[in-house]
Every structure is written in structure tokens, then in C-alpha cells.
Amino acid sequence: MAKKSKKEKEEEINKIISMIDGYDKLYEIPVKTYADVGGYADIVAENSDDLKTSQLRKFFAAIRLIEQKENLTWDVVEPQFYLLKPKLAVSAGRKNIPKPFYRLLIKLMEKVDVGSDEEKLKSFNTFIKFFESIVAYHKYYG
Numbered sequence: 001m002a003k004k005s006k007k008e009k010e011e012e013i014n015k016i017i018s019m020i021d022g023y024d025k026l027y028e029i030p031v032k033t034y035a036d037v038g039g040y041a042d043i044v045a046e047n048s049d050d051l052k053t054s055q056l057r058k059f060f061a062a063i064r065l066i067e068q069k070e071n072l073t074w075d076v077v078e079p080q081f082y083l084l085k086p087k088l089a090v091s092a093g094r095k096n097i098p099k100p101f102y103r104l105l106i107k108l109m110e111k112v113d114v115g116s117d118e119e120k121l122k123s124f125n126t127f128i129k130f131f132e133s134i135v136a137y138h139k140y141y142g
Contacts, residue, residue, distance in 0.1 A: 009047035013100040016040045017107045026111035026123035026130070035133045045137030048101050053142055055096045059084065059105075060135050063128055074117035077124055085109065 004012075019040070023029050034040040066080045085106065092102035108130060112123040 004047070006050075009049075010100045012043055012047040013104055016043055017100075017104055020104075020107050020111060023111060025114045025119055026108060027119065027126040029126065029130075031129065034130050039133070041130060041133030042137045044101070044104060045134050045141050048098060048134075048138065049141065050098050051101055051138065052096055053138065055091055056135055056138055059088065059091075060131055062087070063131055067125075067128055072121065074120045074124075077121065078113075081109070081112070081124065 020026075020029065029040075032039065036042070062080075062084060066077055069076050069080075088097065088102055088105055091097045092099055108127055112127050113120055114123065
């Protein structure tokens with residue numbers, strides 16, 4: 001099988017972004033759709049070989065820190081969650097994370113902050129699982 005070009009990899013990630021855009025809330029995406037072999041996370045990881053493992057782990061650790069806070073409510077999560085966006089932008093601007101990956105994360109984050117506080121928290125938990133799946137597949141491909 002021929003190696004994909006950078007443009008083809010970007011198109012694959014853009015397809016995933018478009019599919020995610022079809023959902024109102026992130027938690028509505030079935031786990032199998034993003035976590036299974038051949039699912040969204042697998043496709044993203046396979047097409048993100050220019051994504052540095054250190055950057056991926058840095059953001060995953062930041063998300064885990066938010067998750068570990070006591071009395072987890074959306075009011076507790078929200079400020080730290082939104083502070084991830086400028087950090088992602090800086091990393092993308094410095095070319096530490098690829099722009100398609102940045103756009104994917106921003107799209108995922110948009111789908112978290114929708115609905116009631118309970119639904120937002122549910123979507124945040126889906127965001128964590130989705131991200132964790134990307135990390136796992138990235139390790140596999142890396």
C-alpha cells in the first residue's frame with residue numbers, strides 16, 4: 001500500500017471533523033464509533049504521524065488533571081477546559097501539533113459545551129475517552 005501524502009492525511013482528519021459536526025453533543029457519538037479499530041480515534045492517530053507524542057501526552061495530562069478535581073461539576077471543569085484552547089493554539093502556531101489535529105480538538109471541544117450542565121459533563125467524559133483512544137492508537141502507530 002502506498003504511503004499517504006500530507007494532503008490525503010489531512011483529508012482523512014477533515015472527514016472525521018465533518019462526521020463529528022453531524023452530532024449536537026459529543027456524548028451522542030457511540031463509543032464504538034470513535035474507540036473501535038477503524039473508528040474515528042484510530043483514523044486520526046493513523047493520519048497524525050507528525051503529531052509529537054510529548055505534545056499529545058501534555059494535553060492528555062492536562063485533561064486528566066481537570067477530571068481529577070473533587071466535586072466535578074461543569075462550573076469546576078469549564079474554566080480549565082476553556083484554558084486548553086489557547087494552549088492548543090500556541091502549540092499549533094509553533095507547529096508542535098498539526099493544524100488538522102488542532103481543528104479536530106477544537107471541534108470536539110465545541111461539542112462538549114452544549115446542553116445542560118449535566119450534558120456538558122457527560123460530553124466532557126466522552127471527550128476524555130475519545131482523547132484517550134487517540135493516545136492509545138497513536139502509541140500503536142508510533
